[in-house]
Amino acid sequence: MPQRDSRLSAAIALLLIVAAANLGLIARLYGQAHGGQAFFVATRVWILLLPGVWVWRVDRDRCSWAWPTRQELGVGLWLGLGMFAVIYGG
Numbered sequence: 001m002p003q004r005d006s007r008l009s010a011a012i013a014l015l016l017i018v019a020a021a022n023l024g025l026i027a028r029l030y031g032q033a034h035g036g037q038a039f040f041v042a043t044r045v046w047i048l049l050l051p052g053v054w055v056w057r058v059d060r061d062r063c064s065w066a067w068p069t070r071q072e073l074g075v076g077l078w079l080g081l082g083m084f085a086v087i088y089g090g
Contacts, residue, residue: 020046
């Protein structure tokens with residue numbers, strides 16, 4: 001049963017994020033002046049904060065920070081340089 005609860009929990013989190021992204025975009029495109037812009041900004045804040053709140057409140061896990069290893073930094077550097085080359089070189 002824990003596997004099913006985990007899948008349901010993940011589906012709900014995904015639905016909340018995707019719905020906020022879509023509603024925010026619709027409000028930005030079709031909203032009237034500042035109301036649509038404010039709703040768009042509110043949905044962006046929601047998208048940024050929901051994952052942290054979800055881990056803290058729903059998963060009941062502690063938020064922790066870990067420094068990246070040298071290998072992870074190297075991978076990030078090469079991926080960043082590759083994206084830079086594609087964007088500016090293409």
